[in-house]
Amino acid sequence: MLTIKNLHALAGEKQVLKGLDLEVGAGEVHAIMGPNGSGKSTLAQVLAGREGYSVTDGSVTYKGKDLLALPPEERAREGVFLAFQYPVEIPGVNNVYLLKAGLNAIRKHRGESEMDAFEFLTLVREKMNLMQMDESFLNRGVNEGFSGGEKKRNEILQMAVLEPALALLDETDSGLDIDALRVVANGVNSLRRQDRAIVMVTHYQRLLDYIEPDKVHVLSDGKIIKSGDKSLALELEKRGYDWVKQEAAA
């Protein structure tokens, strides 16, 4: 589904990604862990196509296509979804309106008909139920005045509605209380499918108790320096990152 080879990228002027390789197959769940500032969010932004992040070398192939050649909205329509580490507030724009516009743009791209208001609301209500979100969130401005945890929940609601093929979750677990973490994790788990890949950036093993990853990677200084199964996360939790860095340097 996703093949990243030797990816070098600048965030602004700064060389952040320095030869990153990653292979994610359909149906798989990958966790990316790593120290602050190592480039995890940069990777997510580069994959989603954010301006200001430029690729200087390497390639990204998604479903056999050159992902980097597509503008961000095309990537979204092709099924790439990014749950932001810091979801943005857009005052005055209805949460539900944004979601509907997004869904219909994606459906149109797939050659499907646009959803009418009734169908759409039925769908959103069902997903909101899943996320245990109050209906009042529908009519509020996008993330406007949402608490940190509510914003994260809203990201996963969007994922549930947009049904991406490749979901990138950037620290979706940070800022969630214990109950919310379970709800969000259940939400994500219910979205696990044979034809869908999920890449989660996280700092905490706890999330992985709920969402079991097929693979765990350590991103340090712009590269994946170690990969393993879920036991790697447990080990990192116990021992921190230094030993991995040393091992990689050796």
Add this chain to the structure above:
Amino acid sequence: MASNPQTDPTLEALVAQKYRHGFVTDIESDTVPPGLDEDVITFISRKKGEPQFMLDWRLRSYRHWLTMKEPHWAHLRIQPIDYQSISYYSAPKPKADAPKSLEEVDPKLLETYDKLGIPLHERARLAGVAVDAVFDSVSVATTFKERLHKAGVIFCSFSEAVQKYPELVEKYLGSVVPYTDNYFATLNSAVFTDGSFVFVPKGVRCPMELSTYFRINAAKTGQFERTLIVAEEGSHVSYLEGCTAPMRDENQLHAAVVELIALEGAQIKYSTVQNWYPGDENGVGGIYNFVTKRGECRGANSKISWTQVETGSAITWKYPSCILTGDNSVGEFYSVAVANNYQQADTGTKMIHIGKNTRSTIVSKGISAGHGQNAYRGLVKVLPSAINARNFTQCDSLLMGDKCGAHTFPYMEVRTPTASVEHEATTSKIGDDQLFYCLSRGISEEDAVNMIVNGFCKAVFKELPMEFAVEAQNLLAVSLEGSVG
């Protein structure tokens, strides 16, 4: 993530829109040669068959105007206006005489309205909106007269009002905006050719929204519209004004006057969606729009609210104002002003508190793009008599790109210690992070910009009548994003 400070080239391309309504209807005009003197004024008055008091008033205005100096403003760049090169009267030639129904209206005119997206038949049938469409200087079509007539509401062209209700016109004309008021209002008083007149009698709720579309058509024609709305005790009326002009190379002067009078317990809601040709991307052409709009809450417990969406004009200079004379009266001003390319918008409001417990609310949203300059200028004046007066002002500016500007000039003059006056102001750039958030959900850049800007304007749009709100959103889309193709 930190946002990228560089201007987004695609955003700029989107902002560089083409004016959609640029075409000229080919109709033989009955136009006086350019120039202004007492003969021209007398010609206009005769042409319209006015009573003596009107002609006298015009001439008084003209003589006063000759003693006045054209105003100058720090924040507007203005080409000098040559008042002698303007033709002060232009009317489309009627087929026989004045059309008595839509069927008699010149099909070319109707076609023009269609292009502007105002199919009269459609409107008439659908919305129950009475349309007094002004084409250049003469009203050509009025619908729904009957229903209004039954309710006792008078809604007609100004010319017709002068003929049929001279005593009402004489009583209220110039009672809010005196002919000596300001350079452009005085000029208007001398040469105005037509406009709308509304009279809602005591206790009547006007059964429908009243709507007028203005349109400038003939080349080198100054437009001097005059609108007078009188709401008697306890009556309610909502009035919609919309403007759009065809493409022109010369700057055209527009100096309208709108007077509103609300008697005790009356409510007037005046909404404007203005889309005059703003000039091309280099600032050539476009309408000069100097408008005097003022309402007086003359009676206790009355209310006047102005809502405006300004997307056009090369230069807009406009301060819809409220004089809150009656105790407990309420004045409101909700505004969205867009300045794109080389447009200069200088708008705002004046709230003059005279009566006790008078309240005013001002919500102004300025959007600047390209080289556009947007200025908000507001005056809140509380006289000693206005015990317990309250004002709340909120001014927000949104910048798109880094070559545009926003300026806020709030003036307050409070002469009673019992008053409370609050002012809030914000300036923000359309965020790359907001834009990217929308893109990453599959939404196109054009739709995303539109969505964000509309969100920014929401507090004003919700004040507009339903059908206007949709139109306003479409207009914003056109002025900021350009229709592709």
